[in-house]
Amino acid sequence: MENLEQEFARLVKEHKETIYMVCYMFSKDSEQVQDLYQECLINLWKSMSSFEGRSNLRTWVWRVSLNTCISVDRQKRRRGESIPLEMDIDLYNDTDRDTKQIKMLHDRINKLGPFDRAIIMLWLENMSYEEIGAIVGISTKNVSVRLYRIKEQLKTMK
Secondary structure (H helix, E strand, C coil), rough: HHHHHHHHHHHHHHHHHHHHHHHHCCCCHHHHHHHHHHHHHHHHHHHCCCCCCCHHHHHHHHHHHHHHHHHHHHHHHHCCCCCCCCCCCCHHHEEEEEEEEHHHHHHHHCCCCCHHHHHHHHHHHCHHHHHHHHHHCCCCHHHHHHHHHHHHHHHCCC
């Protein structure tokens, strides 16, 4: 058991940025990011013993994280919109130019459906079409077509 815990700690240390980034793209505030991050860690822990090594560990972490965030997003939509409590501090509203552009891109990506959001996130991580297809479960050609459509959609969003 201790070996599994050490292995899990190593996995989280090596892939925490990936998990966090997936959670960030599926959230609207820092509290939601933390909640999603915790859900991802729980699901990674639960499924770690069943990881057979048929895919790359990085691909598996992406897949579990994306599936967790998509699942939570679906549950949230079924329950309806909740009203978050307001805090005096808002790290999401930095005022420099780069942050404004990143926020605009984040807002546009958030308007996409969960599947398209996952594809564009993976592409923004400089993953190959083959890797993206392996993670989301579609062909390389389908990744290419979907990415073209998603990019066009993002260009026309306001």
